Amino acid sequence: MDTILPIIAGAIFATGIYLLLRRSLILTIIGIILISNSVNLALFSLGRLTTENPPLIKAGSLEPLAPFANPLPQALILTAIVIGFGLLAFALALAYRSYRELGTVDQDELLQDAEDTAAAIVPRDDFKKGGDA
Amino acid sequence: MNGMLVLPVAIPLITATLGLLFRKSSQLQRWIGVLGAVALLGSAVVLFRDVYADGIQVLQLGNWAAPFGITLVADMLTMLMVGISAIMGLIIAIYSLYDIDKERERFGYYPLLHILIMGVNGSFLTGDIFNLYVWFEVMLIASFILLALGNSKNQLQGALKYVFINLFSSLVFLFGVALLYGMTGTLNMADLAVRLPEVENTGLVTTTAMIFMVAFGIKAAVFPLFFWLPASYHTPPVAISAIFGGLLTKVGVYALIRVFTLLFTVESAHNDYLHTILLWVGGFTMVIGVLGAASHMEFRKILSFHIVSQIGYMIMGLAFNTAMGIMGAIFYVLHNILAKSNLFLISGVAQRLLGTFELKKMGGLYKHYPFLAVLFLISAFALAGFPPLSGFWAKLSLVKAGLSIEQYVITGVAILVGLLTLFSMTKIWLTAFWSPVPDEKPEHFGKIPLFGAGKLYILMIPVMIIAGLIIMVGLYAQPLLELCMTAAEQLLDPSVYIEAVLGPQ
Numbered sequence: 261m262d263t264i265l266p267i268i269a270g271a272i273f274a275t276g277i278y279l280l281l282r283r284s285l286i287l288t289i290i291g292i293i294l295i296s297n298s299v300n301l302a303l304f305s306l307g308r309l310t311t312e313n314p315p316l317i318k319a320g321s322l323e324p325l326a327p328f329a330n331p332l333p334q335a336l337i338l339t340a341i342v343i344g345f346g347l348l349a350f351a352l353a354l355a356y357r358s359y360r361e362l363g364t365v366d367q368d369e370l371l372q373d374a375e376d377t378a379a380a381i382v383p384r385d386d387f388k389k390g391g392d393a
Numbered sequence: 394m395n396g397m398l399v400l401p402v403a404i405p406l407i408t409a410t411l412g413l414l415f416r417k418s419s420q421l422q423r424w425i426g427v428l429g430a431v432a433l434l435g436s437a438v439v440l441f442r443d444v445y446a447d448g449i450q451v452l453q454l455g456n457w458a459a460p461f462g463i464t465l466v467a468d469m470l471t472m473l474m475v476g477i478s479a480i481m482g483l484i485i486a487i488y489s490l491y492d493i494d495k496e497r498e499r500f501g502y503y504p505l506l507h508i509l510i511m512g513v514n515g516s517f518l519t520g521d522i523f524n525l526y527v528w529f530e531v532m533l534i535a536s537f538i539l540l541a542l543g544n545s546k547n548q549l550q551g552a553l554k555y556v557f558i559n560l561f562s563s564l565v566f567l568f569g570v571a572l573l574y575g576m577t578g579t580l581n582m583a584d585l586a587v588r589l590p591e592v593e594n595t596g597l598v599t600t601t602a603m604i605f606m607v608a609f610g611i612k613a614a615v616f617p618l619f620f621w622l623p624a625s626y627h628t629p630p631v632a633i634s635a636i637f638g639g640l641l642t643k644v645g646v647y648a649l650i651r652v653f654t655l656l657f658t659v660e661s662a663h664n665d666y667l668h669t670i671l672l673w674v675g676g677f678t679m680v681i682g683v684l685g686a687a688s689h690m691e692f693r694k695i696l697s698f699h700i701v702s703q704i705g706y707m708i709m710g711l712a713f714n715t716a717m718g719i720m721g722a723i724f725y726v727l728h729n730i731l732a733k734s735n736l737f738l739i740s741g742v743a744q745r746l747l748g749t750f751e752l753k754k755m756g757g758l759y760k761h762y763p764f765l766a767v768l769f770l771i772s773a774f775a776l777a778g779f780p781p782l783s784g785f786w787a788k789l790s791l792v793k794a795g796l797s798i799e800q801y802v803i804t805g806v807a808i809l810v811g812l813l814t815l816f817s818m819t820k821i822w823l824t825a826f827w828s829p830v831p832d833e834k835p836e837h838f839g840k841i842p843l844f845g846a847g848k849l850y851i852l853m854i855p856v857m858i859i860a861g862l863i864i865m866v867g868l869y870a871q872p873l874l875e876l877c878m879t880a881a882e883q884l885l886d887p888s889v890y891i892e893a894v895l896g897p898q
Contacts, residue, residue: 273573292560299568306575334845336523336574340567341532347563350537357541358549364843370550 265305272298285355285365293353296344300337307333395443398452398465398518401475404429405482409762412504417500423490426503430483437472437479444472445876449883449893450567451520457522457844459894460581466520466894469880470723475516476645477730479642480508480862484855485636488738491851492632497542505542509535509636516644517898522570522656523580523649529566529612533559536641539633540625553627558621561823562611569604572597573656582655583894586887589661602657602667607808609652613645615708616677618786619701622828623685626700627693633739634693638700639734643726646707650722653711654884671712676801676803683813692825695817696733699776702810703729709803717794719881724790724874728775728783730864735772735859739765742843742852746872748835752821757830761839765853766826768860771890773818775863776812785865786874 272294279291308330315328359365408429415421434837444450444467452465467475484745485506493502512532519525537559541552575578576597577588607618614622626637649671651821659665672710681703705724710722740750741763747755759766775782778789788811795804832838843845 280557288557292557292564295561295564295573299571301576302568303571306571308575308578333574336570339523344689345531347534347537347560350534351560354537354541354549354556356550357544357611358553361546361549367553367698372552 262305262309265301265309269298269301269305270311272301283331283367285358285370288367289348289351289355293348296340296348300344303337303340304333309333337356395440395450395519397443397469398467399451399454400440401479401514402511402519404436405507408432409504409511409660410508411874412507412844413501416499416501416504419495419580422498426486426489427483429507430479430486430510434479434718437476437772440467441476442473444469446579449890451747451893453458454794459537459813460579460584463524464520464581464583465518466583466890467518468734468883468893470641470647470884471517473723473727473880474643475874477512477727478510478513478517478837481505481636481640481734484734484738485632486861488635488741488855489632490854492741493628497630500542501880502539502542505535506636509539513640513644520582522579522582522585522671524571526563526566526570529563529644529648529697530881531564532641532644536637537640540637543629545628547553548628548733551625554621555625556614558611561671562608562796564689565604565611566608569608572604576601576787581894582651582715583891583896586655586661586891596655599662599664601663602653603670603748605657605669606649606667609643609645609648609898610640610674613649613704614642614678614701615674615706616681616701617706619678619682619704622701623689623694623697624662625821626697627691631693631737631744635737635741636673636697639730640703640735642700643707643730645764646704646722646726650710650711650719650884654719654877655887655890656889659714666898668712668714671708672803673801675705675712676806678702678708679810683810684809686817687813687820690751690752690824692755692821693737695752696736696740699814699817700733702814702816703733703776704806705810706788706791709807710794713794713798713800713887715794715798716748716878716881717797718876718885719786720792720877721790723877723880726786727873727877728863729789731859732775732784733864734858736769736776737834737862738802738852738856738859739769739772744858745849745852746835746838746841747831749824750775752824753834754831755825756828757834757839759826766822768856769822769826771860771863773822775867776820777815778796781867783863783870784869786870815833 273381276291276294276298279287310329312327312329313325315331317324362370364370408425411425412422450467453459456464509532510534512528515528516525517530537556540555552861576592577585578586579585589598611618626634657667679702682698682705686698689695707725710718710725743758744750753878775784776783791807792804843851843853
């Protein structure tokens with residue numbers, strides 16, 4: 261396990277990078293997903309994996325039965341998975357919205373220089389009143 | 394133990410929650426937004442007094458002793474950063490009262506702004522490296538939504554670049570955390586500082602340091618990882634641009650300063666490559682950023698490239714790795730947050746008056762709005778480093794630090810870049826302020842006053858407050874310089890930090 265997991269993580273990371281560099285937005289997102297998973301795997305395999313007793317405290321006892329497995333990496337990965345899930349959901353929604361607005365998922369067309377950036381700013385009618393005054 | 398330490402995180406959280414509860418009423422949301430920012434500023438001041446009087450303050454969350462629980466730590470650097478983020482929060486909340494439209498308010502602009510500030514403050518306060526990752530993500534998700542809110546085409550384009558590069562950098566950061574945990578078996582930063590020098594595989598320590606440099610370097614927008622910043626920061630409404638440009642990249646700089654003074658020091662990496670690399674990175678960041686700014690003709694794009702260029706100065710100060718250099722870097726961060734966000738805010742006022750950010754279509758601001766022109770000059774000269782404004786002292790301490798350790802080349806580059814900064818500031822001045830009034834101008838130009846009808850004064854109040862702060866810091870620099878010196882000395886002597894967190898060794 262100790263040697264296989266890092267190799268798998270590295271391979272997934274490399275695949276993710278390859279997809280990240282593709283033009284299609286969807287492939288880019290899949291690339292991010294793969295990298296995210298490979299980092300979680302790395303966190304898992306670097307977290308001193310051991311097959312020991314589960315880190316649970318029996319009723320009536322004050323500490324778990326030694327030697328117990330390290331429970332921290334799982335907690336870290338769980339946090340990372342939840343955060344990654346939220347961010348990726350947002351990225352997907354953003355990609356979908358961009359597709360709807362801009363009509364393409366090809367990044368070369370998608371990211372061509374924007375026109376007037378002042379478009380994002382909503383004009384105020386207060387000005388007209390001010391002008392009259 | 395100081396329970397007050399949770400306040401800079403808890404107050405924005407409460408404010409955001411209240412804002413979401415009353416999201417139907419935009420009037421209430423605005424009040425909650427501003428009052429929450431005032432409360433945050435108050436808590437920052439109180440905490441600051443504690444740190445100033447009694448040194449580093451520590452809070453073990455849930456009363457789990459370090460290094461097992463999550464620790465919040467406030468040293469002088471943290472408090473200076475929390476203080477400036479609270480000031481910025483208030484300024485932006487006031488500016489948003491006019492700048493942000495009803496539609497964005499309806500979709501929760503104010504709660505998001507406060508969640509962003511919560512993430513920023515959390516990153517400053519935490520003493521746990523994994524917790525830092527979590528706070529970065531809190532900050533990121535809020536910034537993603539703020540950037541994309543409104544769904545205009547160029548906003549979506551900007552947001553796509555911003556989102557993907559930042560997702561990637563977070564993953565790189567997480568991988569670095571995994572390596573640190575694998576090497577030392579701990580995540581508490583003070584504990585890491587103790588254990589890292591004992592790690593035998595020094596090559597791996599250096600590699601991990603490089604991974605952190607890349608991860609935080611993307612967030613701080615250093616050369617060659619900055620391309621996403623000028624491509625996205627000019628797209629959202631000005632209030633959002635200003636807080637992004639002022640505050641967010643500086644969180645990356647803060648993380649770099651923290652990690653490269655506490656964890657990856659010359660002792661733990663057993664060599665000095667890291668600071669040499671940082672020095673090169675700083676130099677290139679300064680030069681490339683300022684050249685990018687020289688080649689653009691859009692108000693906010695010029696400012697965005699200047700963010701990059703200014704980051705270079707801070708990295709340079711960090712790379713000097715002396716008390717003077719780090720003091721200069723911290724002072725530069727504080728000064729730059731003020732000057733840079735003020736320039737963004739002024740660009741917003743100019744856009745309201747002229748209807749565009751394109752410098753070629755602008756003009757006549759000096760003729761009709763001389764007061765605005767004066768405020769612009771104050772901020773622009775501060776950015777370029779003219780005495781007696783804040784930027785002068787920031788540059789002076791960095792130059793002094795560079796000369797005192799005989800880094801003549803980089804110091805020369807820094808001074809030259811200051812001149813080039815002045816060049817693009819003059820470019821804005823010549824086109825937007827001094828050139829004749831353009832033919833195609835909005836009807837209201839020249840007719841509505843800055844104060845009085847038209848409510849432009851809501852935008853002007855924050856601009857004037859920051860301009861006042863810039864002048865004040867410039868004229869009474871000594872107290873702030875001393876605080877920055879205290880912060881730098883604390884950073885260079887990690888044993889105080891370690892003892893405050895882990896108890897006497």
